[in-house]
Amino acid sequence: PAFQQLSGVTQTCxxxxxxxxxxxxxCYLFTLEMFFTQGGESEESLPQWxxxxxxxxxxxxxxxxxxxxxxxxxxxxxxxxxxxxxxTWRPVELGTVAELRRFFIGGSPELEDITYVRIPSTFKxxxxxxxxxxxxxxxxVTFRLYCLQQSKAFLETSALRQRMQSVLDRLGGSSQQSSVxxxxxxxxxxRRRMQEARESLPQDLISTSASVL
Numbered sequence: 001p002a003f004q005q006l007s008g009v010t011q012t013c014x015x016x017x018x019x020x021x022x023x024x025x026x027c028y029l030f031t032l033e034m035f036f037t038q039g040g041e042s043e044e045s046l047p048q049w050x051x052x053x054x055x056x057x058x059x060x061x062x063x064x065x066x067x068x069x070x071x072x073x074x075x076x077x078x079x080x081x082x083x084x085x086x087x088t089w090r091p092v093e094l095g096t097v098a099e100l101r102r103f104f105i106g107g108s109p110e111l112e113d114i115t116y117v118r119i120p121s122t123f124k125x126x127x128x129x130x131x132x133x134x135x136x137x138x139x140x141v142t143f144r145l146y147c148l149q150q151s152k153a154f155l156e157t158s159a160l161r162q163r164m165q166s167v168l169d170r171l172g173g174s175s176q177q178s179s180v181x182x183x184x185x186x187x188x189x190x191r192r193r194m195q196e197a198r199e200s201l202p203q204d205l206i207s208t209s210a211s212v213l
Contacts, residue, residue: 004033012059021139050075053114054141056088064106067091069138072118079149085142089135 010028017023034050056069069088076082091109092098102108115121119128 001033001035006032049077051118052143053117054086055111055114056139056141060106062106066102066106067108067110069141070111070114070117071141073143076145076147079147082145082147083142084145085140087140088138090138092134092136094134 008030010026013024013026015022015024052073052075054071054073055067058066058068067090069090071086071088073084073086076084091111093109111117113120113122
């Protein structure tokens with residue numbers, strides 16, 4: 001929807017030491033709704049599944065910001081609870097001066113377009129080359145996603161299941177249904193045996209019996 005906010009910023013969280021790693025528990029809640037209409041897509045092309053881009057920043061005692069990592073997450077295609085851990089990276093500059101500047105002054109190379117983390121929004125070629133782009137692995141971010149899906153196909157399947165359940169209810173449950181099936185099957189077997197016995201009798205005997213009756 002047009003009124004929906006598609007970006008946000010979490011609160012600042014102090015890190016805690018867990019083993020050898022420094023962990024920050026943001027516990028930032030967000031809700032996202034997406035609608036797909038088939039009329040906007042051609043028959044040959046497939047719809048692109050939504051992607052979540054994120055950037056991690058650090059803030060020190062002197063209020064200096066540093067980029068700690070970028071990452072992207074393709075939203076799960078199946079409903080339910082999903083816990084995904086995404087590795088992050090950050091761009092680096094060559095030389096010791098750049099690292100000294102980052103440590104003492106703050107600031108670091110940043111991406112002008114965050115979609116460069118995966119496939120840039122301005123990319124229109126067939127092959128994407130990142131030759132010469134230097135990065136460094138920094139850590140990971142864990143997401144806990146609760147996904148819900150709704151479709152007309154789900155509703156039709158649910159309605160069909162409800163109709164079948166109503167038929168079973170009218171039959172009186174599974175036990176009575178099985179007894180009804182047993183009676184009908186026994187009747188069919190008896191009818192087949194009667195037809196086989198009738199076919200095995202001589203024709204003159206059948207005609208005589210018919211005339212007597």
